Amino acid sequence: MECCPDSDSTTTPSIPMIRWVRLSPTSSREGRHGRGSTMPADQIVNLGLVLTTPIIAIAGAGAVSIPLAIHLLFRRKRRTVEWAAMQFVLQAWAARRRRVRLEQIILLVLRCAVPLLLGLALSQPLLDQSSWLGSGSTHHYIVIDNGASTHTSDSSNIGDFESVTKAASEYIRSATDGDRVTIIETTGTTPIVGSTTILNSASAFVDSIERTGFPTDFRRSLNEAVVDIESGTNDSLDRIVVFSPFRSGSMHELDRLNIEFPDDVELSITQPVEWSAGNTRIESVDPIRRFVFMDPDERESGRASMGGSARVHLVRDHDDLNADRSTIVADSADGSTETTWMWQSGQSEADVEIQLPMGTSGRGLTSIHVRLMESDSNQLDDSWYLDLDVADRIGILLLDPFKTGPDELAASSWIEYALDPTELDAIDIRRMPSIAVVDSDFHDTDVVIVANPNMLSESTLDRIVSFVDSGGVLMIFPPSNMDVHPWTEIIERRFDLPWSWQQQVRTFDEPEGIETTEDTDSNLNPIASDLPALLESIKVDKSMVLEAGEGSRTILRLGDGTPLLITSDPQSDESGSIIHFSISMDPSWSDLPMKPLMVPLMQELIRNGLSARRGRGQKLVGDPIVADGTALTSSDGRRISIDRESGVPVMRPDAAGHWMIEGPLRNTVGNISLNIHPGSTSTRTLSPSDITSIFGSRWTLLDASTTGDRSASGSSLTRLLLLLLLAVLVLETLLSRFFSHSTPKSSSESV
Known part of the structure; x- marks a missing residue:
């Protein structure tokens, strides 16, 4: 047996684990995402014994030297004194010498076991039961929520997404050597990341994930995990852990998960956020019509009798729906308009009519940005973009x-x-x-x-x-x-x-x-x-x-x-x-x-x-886009190439805004306005029972105190060790009494 140090000792918690070094033939795990690589013969396999406070166990092991020292001290040579009956004593000792030495060794072992067992018991060891099922390693499927709802943050800009990535990173760093990690994003921004046993690399990848404007899609990401699990052939434990704030926006348009998970897969979710985040969001902006006709007289006056207004649908996510105000501003190249809406106490939704600034700059496309002036906990849903066609003919x-x-x-x-x-x-x-x-x-x-x-x-x-x-x-x-x-x-x-x-x-x-x-x-x-x-x-x-x-x-x-x-x-x-x-x-x-x-x-x-x-140029972030052009260019300079054969962008635009379709000569041949999915940024909190009703009863909350530690599923050995210690003490007392061969004198002998 060999005790192997943790390769991630600089980043993992100080909870060492006793491990065996396997000298058996190599094993492999086949799959579609990096599972086909062959593992080395000396792969570390977890024995499953975790010491919660190892310093006490070390002290107990050191205390073993005390009975050893006493035994050695009593074995020092003494001066031999010859006397008349010495020859009879020597004859008796020669006959019992081997038995006495065996008795001394047994007592020495029992006395050495006392401090060792006491130290182990006080170190609160845990037995990882999953270690005895197959190889003992775990394949962690880390599902990271980086959807639109994770943009929620408090006044100090410490938000949901930072909490999600921090918890996931800590979970990965506290996994054990030999465990495998696969990372899946809920928005599908990148394909499923190939599994790795290099925990620091996996943790670094989590830290590099960015939040997006896509709606969270738990069904797609968890389906990917199930497909990957079912395509594997390894007998290690599979665990899926979902890291999400679990606000109402994360469950956007999700009533039931309806996914069949293998029976031997562990399913865990993080604790949903409990802090309330006040948020007012623009759910939609519906102009009377997107084609606005203005005759020359109307153009001179800057008004559009044939459709220069729109209806803005507002929703409030607040615990206390107090009387308040929201200021709606519409910006375009033709100027700005401003409308104030007064909220009544208890009111959560409203439809507000606004005038759109348009028509004075000439015939053609007018890009309009509708926004809320007041800041709140999620600014992603404070804007709405639309394009209107203004014509004088x-x-x-x-x-x-x-x-x-x-x-x-x-x-x-x-x-x-x-x-x-x-x-x-x-x-x-x-x-x-x-x-x-x-x-x-x-x-x-x-x-x-x-x-x-x-x-x-x-x-x-x-x-x-x-x-x-x-x-x-x-x-x-x-x-x-x-x-x-x-x-x-x-x-x-x-x-x-x-x-x-x-x-x-x-x-x-x-x-x-x-x-x-x-x-x-x-x-x-x-x-x-x-x-x-x-x-x-x-x-x-x-x-x-x-x-x-x-x-x-x-x-x-x-x-x-x-x-x-x-x-x-x-x-x-x-x-x-x-x-x-x-x-x-x-x-x-x-x-x-x-x-x-x-x-x-x-x-x-x-x-x-x-x-x-x-x-038809109005889209939601995450909707399929097909465009006849060479690239999509946003108003802030981002550029995404378009596949010429399919007309599909090589990357999905992940942010709301005005996007222009470029032609072969880098000229604008079309426009697309992207907006955040209505409801995907709702900041209403959910209870664990709400989540269970959607995900299913098999899902359990991840214990934050043992995040990422496989030993959390193990059982404590403290009571067993204390009972064993008591048995050793009783046995040592009885044997020391028995080996002394001393018997009490009878009353007749004492007379």
């Missing part, structure tokens, strides 16, 4: 050459009037026959309106498909002079629409009314409150029959429930939207063209379609 291509019919205005003329009732120069409507359309006609065009889809040629259809794929808005109306519509099959096939038509027009015996749906507010929000009154007087006499499918949204419907106005969800971030009416804008079909609703309805549909296209 809308280009509309109306594919119908006829302004009038045989007896009255053509259906397309009613559409044209509704789009531009005051004949503004800013609304550029170009009317032309579909057969005459060329590629250049789609330049500077935002919307294409098809009033006679039956007249579309294949070449025109090809151009319209390309237009929609590049982000344009397409609006389709059925022709007014047809009762059977075979063109529907071609349109459905070319655009892969999520709805279908019946080719036969349906004529109602009694006019049908128009109703709103659950999708009405999201598509016609500015006029949603007025719609019931505006729809009340509208009647429909004829209609095509539309059947909505998955991926479509019905904005308005007829009284019988069939769609009247339907739109499609974009098929990609770059594609536009398609809007389809089941009625022609002809008075013989419906009186809608002649009603007050016609003008606001058409204008809102156009602006909402354009806003939806601009809104």
Whole structure:
């Protein structure tokens, strides 16, 4: 047996452990993350005896010299004195000499064992039961929470993340020689780190981890640990330890873990934080629309009548929801606006309307930063970024050459009037026959309106498909002079629409009314409150029959429930939207063209379609990003390359802000606004029972007093050693009495 010193003696606690040096053949552990390396034959294996106070054990071992010294002192030579009966004594001693020496050795061993056992008992030894299961080493899977909620800190900037990394680092440094460590981040910023037995290196890696803006993802990180465990072949103990502050934001969108862990894996979590952190966060900023149209007069005054405001959703995480105030500031290149919200006592959420500074700098993209003035415990959620498209012109291509019919205005003329009732120069409507359309006609065009889809040629259809794929808005109306519509099959096939038509027009015996749906507010929000009154007087006499499918949204419907106005969800971030009416804008079909609703309805549909296209540049940190460019560049100078084949950034942006998409010439070809996931920064505290209800009953709290020490799972030997000491004392007393061969005299002998 050989006692091996701890290789990390400079950093590990002073709790030595008795170890064996294995001289058996080499062993290996196969896996996908550095497990396939062969271990040396002299690998240290833990015997499992840990001395809590080793200095007392050392003193006990030193006290063994006391009975040895006494024994040696009594063996010194004495002067021999010859006397008459000496020869009889020598004969008797010769016969008993070997037995007496054996008795003395037994008593000496027992007397030496007394201080040794006493020292061991007072040193409070522990027996690590896991040492006897296989090799005795432990594979620690250290799961580090570096998500958005760990940005929480107090006034001295000592925060959750610092506590997490400190606890994890101490745990690793207090592990024993031969133990293996694998580190996994909950945000997936880096792949699972290959396991290592070099504890100082693992601890240094933990110290180098940085907190991110990604939401915490326990399910993904723990699944990685399970996959790694199940791919291994070693018989050592596996332990998963999660280091996290376990605030409400860490459990963002996690109701149940639902992971099957192997039965022999130990599962531990750190104690959740108990200190309350007051925090006010911006959960969302929803502009009325992301495409803002401003005519020249509005641009001169710096106001946007068509959507220069937004709704800010605020949430407070405070133990005491006292009356307070929050100041919201919106910054852009066009200036700043400021709004103050007064919180009522007990109020935790609020929707605040703010004005957005925009429009005075010209046509194009306006980047806006909405922020809270007051500082709190987590400043990551005090900002929100958005991009709005400001335009002083809308280009509309109306594919119908006829302004009038045989007896009255053509259906397309009613559409044209509704789009531009005051004949503004800013609304550029170009009317032309579909057969005459060329590629250049789609330049500077935002919307294409098809009033006679039956007249579309294949070449025109090809151009319209390309237009929609590049982000344009397409609006389709059925022709007014047809009762059977075979063109529907071609349109459905070319655009892969999520709805279908019946080719036969349906004529109602009694006019049908128009109703709103659950999708009405999201598509016609500015006029949603007025719609019931505006729809009340509208009647429909004829209609095509539309059947909505998955991926479509019905904005308005007829009284019988069939769609009247339907739109499609974009098929990609770059594609536009398609809007389809089941009625022609002809008075013989419906009186809608002649009603007050016609003008606001058409204008809102156009602006909402354009806003939806601009809104696809709005992302949350951690969402998948696909961009047609060479790199992403943030406003503070960070640059991330984009894979040219997949369009995916080589690294996920981990911070909120305005990001520009670079083209091959380092020119800006697009924009993305990234924001923190709503709810991922909630600072509300959780109890251990809350965590157990999500993680499961197998998870136990990690004891902070024995963090990282495998011996914490062992059992104390103090009582056993004290009992053994008592037995040795009794045995020594009895044997010393017996070996003295002294017997009490009888009463007859004493007379």
